[in-house]
Amino acid sequence: MRYLAQVHKNEFLKQYELRLLAREEAEHIWSIIPEEAVILLGKGNTMSERLLVLVELSATGDIERLEDATNWVLHLVQAYLSTGVSPDFLQQEAERAEHWRQTLTLQNQDLARRSLELEARREQIQALEESVKRDKREPCDFVECPYKDSDS
Structure with missing residues (x-):
């Protein structure tokens, strides 16, 4: 399943984590995740703090794919917000x-x-x-x- 997440540094564990913000329910249908859901990235992974990413999770919760969400967000702005939707x-x-x-x-x-x-x-x-x-x-x-x- 695909999620929109934000990168944060967990100071206690001294590693980065993903805070899941929204989940793709179907094509072009997303729902906000109201409770805080976090996935640890592991000590070897370093990323920019507060970076938005799209993350694909397996059924077991393992990260299958991780990509910067900048182009995805820009596409949303161009497709919907620039036309007054x-x-x-x-x-x-x-x-x-x-x-x-x-x-x-x-x-x-x-x-x-x-x-x-x-x-x-x-x-x-x-x-x-x-x-x-x-x-x-x-x-x-x-x-x-x-x-x-x-x-x-």
């Missing part, structure tokens, strides 16, 4: 998308209802047409039958 903007867009979704759902339900009504009317018309055809074929029991031929 702010948390408020994203929230507004999410609300607008939800409103559209609800509107489309209501329209879809209305279309489905209308379709059912049209189908029911079509069936009624077909039943009436069949009834009229049946009445034309059957002789009338009363004296003057409007459907009966004058020759009969």
Whole structure:
């Protein structure tokens, strides 16, 4: 799993450690790590204090890859912050998308209802047409039958 971390020097142990700040949940989805989580780098590793890094951890918590996060942060700034994409903007867009979704759902339900009504009317018309055809074929029991031929 990939994490954003900051390098700190542990004065007591006299070695550097990574304080995990955020975890990548899915592509472009990160969550802040609220509690302090630390990984020791070992005595042989020296890094700049407070450097931001991206760290890939194995399932057992071992460091698989460690890289400077400068380019990653600059990419975020360029892709999102330079175009005016702010948390408020994203929230507004999410609300607008939800409103559209609800509107489309209501329209879809209305279309489905209308379709059912049209189908029911079509069936009624077909039943009436069949009834009229049946009445034309059957002789009338009363004296003057409007459907009966004058020759009969």
